[in-house]
Amino acid sequence: MKNSIQQQKPKDSQSYWITPDASEKFSVASTPIEIEETESLVEAILAEFNNTDELLIPEMRIKLNNWLSTMTEEDLELINSEKIRDFIYEMF
């Protein structure tokens, strides 16, 4: 199973540049991940992966499922709680 974090320097390499897959569009709709149901969302995320060995997918599916099944709307509320600042205009 190949991890895509390359930690060992490839031997005899003349360049570390890679050629990305040709892409017709670099802006894509967010619709596939705008779903709430966890299993479907996990599959939607996995479907967008483009740098993962097929053999790693089952392990990642488990991690994603475990992760998303513990996350709630409240976790999103926390994201913004730090920045709530009152700068209501001086009306009176």
Next chain:
Amino acid sequence: MKTFRQIIRYDNLLGHTYVPNQNVRLRYGNDGYFIKTDQHGFRNSENSLPGKKTILLIGDSFTAGDGVPNESRFSDFLQKELDCKVINLAVSGFGADQQILTYEKFSDQFPHDCVIFAPHLDDLKRNLLEAREGIDKSTGKATLIPKPYFTIDKDTLVLNNVPVPMERNGIEDSNESPNTNSFFSRAKNYMSRRVLKNQLHPEFSDTNSAEWTLMHKLLERLIHAVGERPLIIAPIPFYDSVTYKEEPFYLNEFQKHQQNNIRVLDIATPINSVHSIENDEIFLPLCGHFTKKAHKLVADVISAELRSSLSFLMRETIQQEDCSTDNFVLGISCFYHDSGAALLKNGEVIAAAQEERFTRVKHDKAFPGNAINYCLEEGRVGINELKAIVYYDYETWTIERVLHNSLAIGGKGDEFWGKAQKSLFAKLKLPHIIRKETNYEGKIFKTQHHVSHAAGAFYTSPFEEAAILVIDGVGEWACSTIGSGEGTKLEILAQQHYPHSLGLLYSALTYFCGFKVNSGEYKLMGLAPYGNPTFVDTIKEHLVDIKDDGSIFLNLKYFSFLEGERMTNDAFAALFGGPERPKETDITRREMDIAASIQAVTEEIVIKMANHAYKITGKKNLVMSGGVALNCVSNGKLYDATPFTDFYFQPASGDAGGAVGCALNWYFENVSDAKRINQPNAYLGPAFSNDETAAFLETKDLTFHKFEKQNRAAEIAELLNNKNIIGYFDGRMEFGPRALGNRSIIANPMDVDMQSKLNLKIKFRESFRPFAPIFAEERTQDYFDFDRPSPYMLVVRNVKDSLLINPSTDHLETDNMIEVVNQKRSELPAITHVDNSARLQSVNKDQNKRFHDILMEFEKRSGKAVLINTSFNVRGEPIVCNLNDAYKCFMRTNMDVLVLNDYYLIKSEQSDWDEIENWQETFELD
């Protein structure tokens, strides 16, 4: 209701009105609405209906339409339903006394056929007040704001407090304020009523009370002023009166004035009939004002009365509002280093701003609700009129990369993954957050991080064709990208993936030298000229393998960013003779030499990457973006070390700038007849009109002056030539990390003491970094070793030899950087770095005529069209955004003069400064 603007101005008769000629989008909960004001300072929609009957409306916030846009108010519904024109002269916070004074002052200027007077029942109490409570936004203190008021003397109304005093008295303890009908106490009562739901208004049942006696007198005065015209009196009930279906007890009192041409309308009963606590469609949840539905109900009641009793004709059809055919696209960047938003109109970037400017939290990474609001305001467009919202992150690829990262580090992987989960969840749920925070219902797209940077650099550049180079820490997988741009097409040719990142390498050294990652990199760059590049070989032998084509491979043995938290490890420290420098401790020669070394390595890599980009694209121009493109020293080297003929560095190369690029990429991929419009400058943020500026100054009762229009530049130049330090606030705010002359502190660069004075008394820092020059573009070659424009302060070049007076290499030996930096080494000492370089910002007439005029006037006096330009802020504070930010920064520091558009303030003429906020602790040191 939130805004960063001044929307209320002082009025010597009425107390206040709105600021004239505004079109402001107020944030309201997760939504927002526009308020438009006319030349007199009223929320009076533009309507030219010659020959139509005209209704003139006076009232308070309910009639003015707090919480809803102009077109959703009962005044505007009336105009649609009746064949007439409606002039809405209502103002938030007015009592009946101020409403009647408004009528008396403006009735002659607005010929009209009918008057509607819509007092809120709370006016019974407001009318007795001499002042209302508010909060001074600058000092944070509660203040009493005077208003006009009437008393009765021998059965005659006597007007008091006119001219309304400008002076505001502070309130030491608002809880013990004698003003029991204060803003605070009323707000408290209001909440209490909403919660307790059992306190109605027995206080108004005494018809002989002072409140009713004064209201009757005021009505008599209004009726006299209205004369023979029809007058509709439509009292607005209390919230709880509606909630508990209270009989409109007060109507009897108003009806005492009813005559043939005077009608008292009951709007409470129809509202009562549709209102329920469970499904409140009448009162807005946050402020308690009327909803659009309630406004429509009120309009129906009034129009029925006008049609039946007063023979106004109803229109047969309701006019449809014009639908915009413009193509608006909103770009968003958030949850990384700097949040921001940008708005395209038909492919042109018409607005962009960083969230930090509004929240005053440096590098704020939260959802950019304020920046979005500003962009919509600038575009005069509603959120659901957008063709698309685009954000700059393939979050699924980022999740993929983090998963790989967690697997790569073995036993620590679970901990790493656990730490990343909340942050990743926010990124994953960004579409959901966008919809929730903005009520947006349209299409949402995402653009790759590096493609966004690439598009932001290429499509805003002046080049028809260009090679594109993006270098930063990491975006999804990519750490560096080479692309090619032609016309409206963009192609990605080569990338380097995480973790082999020049940005992360530079950040690791930034961290090791004791500076903050993602913000302290520019300090390391500024430190480099003090050092000798003695660690270059160490870095290249152990930390990074550099190929001839600029591609790199990091030796992960020395880094710990894969495990999160720290950037470097003990092995790394061993290479540099010991552990990292603790933050805020003295900088030693080691850090100077490390800075010089990593800067040299960075330049080598960037030059090699650029040369490779030239080789594989064959283009003659290069555009750059990503955080490394803010390294203006390496940018400056590209001119001599690569074959490219011209360069463009995106001025917002950091993460906030991704908001521009993601939207541009979507636009050019999805609009078939798209045409490119290059971005002529970086002034994409909010401006503040002279009306708004005057309102700010007058409302605060500040001592200020107005420039003579023809002499503005000359007067400012004279102040500068006399060694005054000026906080300069003019026009639209810059987008990107640099202040480029519209939110700048400016001073005379020829004064040898100016650098230390600016550092110690204004910026409150002991800086080893020199200030940047801002100069007339046509004088570039007179002062610098450079022959091209540099409008974005993104190129470092040497000061011209002929201006150098004391070349020295002391800085390469001593540890006392402050002493070295304050040495006079050129005729422009405050902007000349220890290696005789300078960070260049040129200005021409097309980009910023008003600043260019100042430079040329300064040249007449000093002989040089060049000034010091440093950002208008103190250390750790975001650059000032609005008038209040600028005023506060001016008062907190030792600046001599504050220029606010066409006005200026002199420090010695201002009152002593006293504020609640301990601002020196508010701003986190960078």
